[in-house]
Amino acid sequence: MQHSTLRFVATICTLEGITWADTVPFLSPTTIFAPTSTPAQSIFDLSLFVMEVTGAIFAVVFSLLVYSVVKFRKKGAADGPEPAQVYGSSQLELAWTVIPVLIVVVLFLASARVIASIQNAVRPADAIEVTVVGHQFWWEYRYPKLGVVTANELHIPVSDPAHPTPTFLTLLSADTDHSFWVPRLAGKTDLIPNHPNSMWVDPHETGLYLGQCAQYCGTQHALMLLRVYVDSREDFDRWIQQQSKPAHASTTVSEGQKIFEQTACINCHAVAGTVANGRFGPDLTHLMSRQTIASGASKNTIGNLIAWIYNPDVLKPGSKMPAMGLSVQQSAEVAAYLATLR
Amino acid sequence: MPAESIALPLTDTARPFTSRLHQWVTTVDHKRLGLLYIGFALLFLVLGGVEATIMRIQLIRPLNNFVSPQVFNRMFTMHGTTMIFFVAMPLVFGFANYLVPLMIGARDMAFPRLNAFSFWMTAFGGLLLYFSFVGGDGLYGGGGAPDVGWFAYAPLTAQTFSPGHSTDFWTLSLLVSGIGSIGTAINIITTIFCMRCKGMVLGKMPLLAWLNLTMAGLVVLAVSPLTAAQLMLLVDRYMGGHFFDTQAGGSAVMWMHFFWVFGHPEVYVLVIPAFAFASEIIPVFSRKAIFGYPIMVAATVCIGFISMSVWAHHMFTVGMSSNANTFFVLSTMAIAVPTGIKIFNWLATIWGGQITFKTPMLFCIGFLFQFLIAGLTGIMLGAAPFDWQLTASYFVVAHFHYVIVGAILFTAFAAFYYWFPKMSGRMYNETLGKWHFWLFIIGFHLTFDFMHVPGLLGMPRRIYTYEPGRGWDIWNVIVTIGTFFQAAAVLIFLGNLIWSYFRGKVAGSDPWDAWTLEWSTTSPPPEYNFATIPEVKSRRPLWDLKHPEDPDWQYE
Numbered sequence: 004m005q006h007s008t009l010r011f012v013a014t015i016c017t018l019e020g021i022t023w024a025d026t027v028p029f030l031s032p033t034t035i036f037a038p039t040s041t042p043a044q045s046i047f048d049l050s051l052f053v054m055e056v057t058g059a060i061f062a063v064v065f066s067l068l069v070y071s072v073v074k075f076r077k078k079g080a081a082d083g084p085e086p087a088q089v090y091g092s093s094q095l096e097l098a099w100t101v102i103p104v105l106i107v108v109v110l111f112l113a114s115a116r117v118i119a120s121i122q123n124a125v126r127p128a129d130a131i132e133v134t135v136v137g138h139q140f141w142w143e144y145r146y147p148k149l150g151v152v153t154a155n156e157l158h159i160p161v162s163d164p165a166h167p168t169p170t171f172l173t174l175l176s177a178d179t180d181h182s183f184w185v186p187r188l189a190g191k192t193d194l195i196p197n198h199p200n201s202m203w204v205d206p207h208e209t210g211l212y213l214g215q216c217a218q219y220c221g222t223q224h225a226l227m228l229l230r231v232y233v234d235s236r237e238d239f240d241r242w243i244q245q246q247s248k249p250a251h252a253s254t255t256v257s258e259g260q261k262i263f264e265q266t267a268c269i270n271c272h273a274v275a276g277t278v279a280n281g282r283f284g285p286d287l288t289h290l291m292s293r294q295t296i297a298s299g300a301s302k303n304t305i306g307n308l309i310a311w312i313y314n315p316d317v318l319k320p321g322s323k324m325p326a327m328g329l330s331v332q333q334s335a336e337v338a339a340y341l342a343t344l345r
Numbered sequence: 346m347p348a349e350s351i352a353l354p355l356t357d358t359a360r361p362f363t364s365r366l367h368q369w370v371t372t373v374d375h376k377r378l379g380l381l382y383i384g385f386a387l388l389f390l391v392l393g394g395v396e397a398t399i400m401r402i403q404l405i406r407p408l409n410n411f412v413s414p415q416v417f418n419r420m421f422t423m424h425g426t427t428m429i430f431f432v433a434m435p436l437v438f439g440f441a442n443y444l445v446p447l448m449i450g451a452r453d454m455a456f457p458r459l460n461a462f463s464f465w466m467t468a469f470g471g472l473l474l475y476f477s478f479v480g481g482d483g484l485y486g487g488g489g490a491p492d493v494g495w496f497a498y499a500p501l502t503a504q505t506f507s508p509g510h511s512t513d514f515w516t517l518s519l520l521v522s523g524i525g526s527i528g529t530a531i532n533i534i535t536t537i538f539c540m541r542c543k544g545m546v547l548g549k550m551p552l553l554a555w556l557n558l559t560m561a562g563l564v565v566l567a568v569s570p571l572t573a574a575q576l577m578l579l580v581d582r583y584m585g586g587h588f589f590d591t592q593a594g595g596s597a598v599m600w601m602h603f604f605w606v607f608g609h610p611e612v613y614v615l616v617i618p619a620f621a622f623a624s625e626i627i628p629v630f631s632r633k634a635i636f637g638y639p640i641m642v643a644a645t646v647c648i649g650f651i652s653m654s655v656w657a658h659h660m661f662t663v664g665m666s667s668n669a670n671t672f673f674v675l676s677t678m679a680i681a682v683p684t685g686i687k688i689f690n691w692l693a694t695i696w697g698g699q700i701t702f703k704t705p706m707l708f709c710i711g712f713l714f715q716f717l718i719a720g721l722t723g724i725m726l727g728a729a730p731f732d733w734q735l736t737a738s739y740f741v742v743a744h745f746h747y748v749i750v751g752a753i754l755f756t757a758f759a760a761f762y763y764w765f766p767k768m769s770g771r772m773y774n775e776t777l778g779k780w781h782f783w784l785f786i787i788g789f790h791l792t793f794d795f796m797h798v799p800g801l802l803g804m805p806r807r808i809y810t811y812e813p814g815r816g817w818d819i820w821n822v823i824v825t826i827g828t829f830f831q832a833a834a835v836l837i838f839l840g841n842l843i844w845s846y847f848r849g850k851v852a853g854s855d856p857w858d859a860w861t862l863e864w865s866t867t868s869p870p871p872e873y874n875f876a877t878i879p880e881v882k883s884r885r886p887l888w889d890l891k892h893p894e895d896p897d898w899q900y901e
Binding site: 030031032033034035036043045046049050053054056057060061064065067068071072075076077078083085086087088089090091092095096099100103104107110111113114115117118119121122123139174178179180182184186189190191192193195196197198199200201213214215216217218219220221222223224225226228320321 | 418501663674696699732736805808892
């Protein structure tokens with residue numbers, strides 16, 4: 004049982020492109036106890052301290068409770084004399100007021116230090132800037148300095164602790180409240196309409212980091228998944244270069260492209276360099292550079308694309324993309340067109 | 346007429362059913378209204394429990410298809426709203442209604458008709474909420490309960506994102522029941538200030554009265570902003586207002602402030618009466634006076650005040666300034682001090698006593714352990730940076746269920762068993778009571794201990810499904826199994842109440858050899874409570890009566 008579970012997890016992790024090392028703590032790729040970025044690391048250090056203190060309090064009070072419940076249970080005759088009545092003790096009560104006050108002061112100071120170090124961190128001039136826009140139920144990523152727009156899979160460069168290149172995220176929302184939570188990189192911060200927020204990360208290891216929306220945002224809150232690819236600097240630069248190129252230019256217009264451009268698809272989706280310039284849905288210019296569709300809900304395969312176009316509710320019931328009433332054949336043609344958007 | 350009404354309810358089965366029903370519907374007697382509140386709460390406890398069970402079945406394995414996302418979202422919205430507003434609040438009000446006049450030697454609440462009005466407002470609020478299952482979509486279609494979450498963050502509640510009427514049912518039911526809550530709170534405050542019997546100065550009131558006084562004060566201060574916010578939401582939805590309409594410059598964060606300025610004191614509205622039950626029951630079953638009465642009162646009032654200044658610790662992730670976050674860390678942690686005092690004082694009450702493990706005491710001991718843990722996870726959540734990881738995850742869900750179930754429901758069960766003989770005139774079945782306790786505590790720990798873990802592993806709350814491979818699967822299986830233990834225990838509890846009501850041994854007026862005034866009158870008490878209004882000299886008038894050689898008033 005144990006063994007097969009482990010193997011199952013291992014298989015999934017390999018599929019997801021996560022190495023074993025990432026998943027060792029509690030076998031979870033989203034544990035808060037395996038930080039790889041400064042904000043997550045300082046939270047982790049604080050959490051250990053807080054848990055040591057609360058653990059010690061627990062041990063003491065728990066033991067006292069067990070001792071007194073066992074020791075002072077009624078023995079002997081049913082109607083013996085009443086025990087001695089004690090009405091209070093100023094010394095004792097003073098003691099268990101003052102000691103907690105001291106503990107609270109220590110915990111407060113420790114927390115205040117970490118709050119300041121994370122929230123008041125200085126943004127270096129060469130920090131990567133990404134604007135994250137939460138939508139029901141997907142993520143839009145814009146790199147304003149680099150001229151790149153993409154969706155659902157965030158790419159950021161690894162940050163060498165000796166020469167940090169942190170990424171600063173500006174968090175916006177197009178509709179309801181969302182929350183950006185990738186536990187191994189940082190704590191969560193909400194995306195609230197009309198209330199811009201920000202956070203930062205500086206991951207020290209490359210790899211894929213998972214997370215998901217952590218503020219209830221509507222029907223498909225559950226499958227509003229986060230995927231953060233931390234690339235080496237060279238890979239990141241290459242990715243930016245590739246994403247900056249215009250869409251795949253074909254000399255002939257395929258049947259699928261015709262259908263795509265003649266139905267309402269283009270009201271919501273953009274393909275740079277074509278008539279499609281909608282902004283309500285994910286930008287599809289480089290769709291095939293992504294490993295997943297539907298905000299991480301499904302793998303980006305031709306079969307899933309066809310199913311998704313034919314009826315999105317099959318993969319993600321309640322998603323905002325409507326079924327366009329296309330036949331399976333037409334859906335397949337649109338999928339074939341989308342498959343050329345590399 | 347009076348002679349007839351005294352004979353409650355054991356012998357009044359002879360009356361025709363419609364006559365008895367009429368009497369219950371038109372009653373202004375604090376005891377009957379208390380029982381109505383409690384019965385109403387039990388009904389909704391079953392409904393909320395069914396909703397919880399549906400959610401737990403859906404989450405028992407990844408990518409489960411037991412219910413659709415739409416249904417799941419309705420379930421957690423209805424579960425939260427039901428349990429807080431239509432189970433916990435009516436339970437608290439029911440016991441306060443029943444016990445406060447009896448314990449302060451009064452014949453009724455200060456405003457009996459306001460009391461009836463308040464109960465029926467709450468009852469109709471609850472019915473309105475559940476009517477949404479058939480009326481929620483109005484003309485749009487088949488029906489649907491609200492699905493915006495129990496704290497209903499803007500702008501998800503705007504017409505744009507919540508068309509139909511499901512959100513209106515949520516808003517209106519809380520508006521209506523909120524008016525009932527405020528009415529009852531005013532009634533409790535007035536009763537305690539104006540109706541105490543001779544000799545009962547504030548410093549000689551039973552702790553239960555002090556704690557309910559604090560609770561009622563908090564209700565007035567906390568429910569009012571919620572009621573105001575519901576009105577603002579209605580203005581937004583139907584009159585073109587922009588309070589929370591972010592697309593027209595409104596503020597989603599303002600809703601959060603309104604909600605949590607209610608929501609956090611609300612936790613103390615519920616837990617302070619739980620403290621009250623523990624503070625009455627633990628001394629009786631330890632055979633000792635409560636340890637440090639004055640500091641217990643001071644700690645309670647202190648908790649009441651501090652709890653008004655901690656609300657934004659529910660909002661550490663919404664982008665407040667570092668200064669604001671730091672302030673709310675301090676105020677949140679400060680509340681641990683008076684709470685800690687209480688735990689130590691209960692411990693000192695037990696210390697040197699002679700504990701008998703009747704069912705009420707078992708539930709109180711469970712409460713002490715669980716409230717300790719709930720307080721400590723609360724400190725973890727109070728450290729804002731740690732909260733950035735923990736909040737909105739299953740860790741925080743586990744934490745507040747530790748408070749609401751592990752502390753509040755446990756002491757409420759204790760209160761049920763402790764005062765059942767007084768309310769019904771009959772003893773409950775002790776064996777069934779012990780079965781209830783052990784099954785429930787096993788189920789509770791299976792569910793809520795293990796629920797902390799997926800939160801630490803990144804599982805957010807309010808997701809109807811999850812992918813395999815996150816390391817969450819096994820924990821969710823254990824959590825769901827615990828649910829069934831709890832459900833079985835609650836069924837035994839309800840069975841025990843019904844069986845004992847008809848078949849239990851006759852209890853007599855003072856089955857626990859207790860010390861407060863409610864045990865000096867018959868079980869159940871007559872409509873007028875006391876034939877002659879009692880006069881007290883100490884906090885434990887019945888102790889004085891039973892121990893004339895060593896009365897309390899010599900020491901107080």
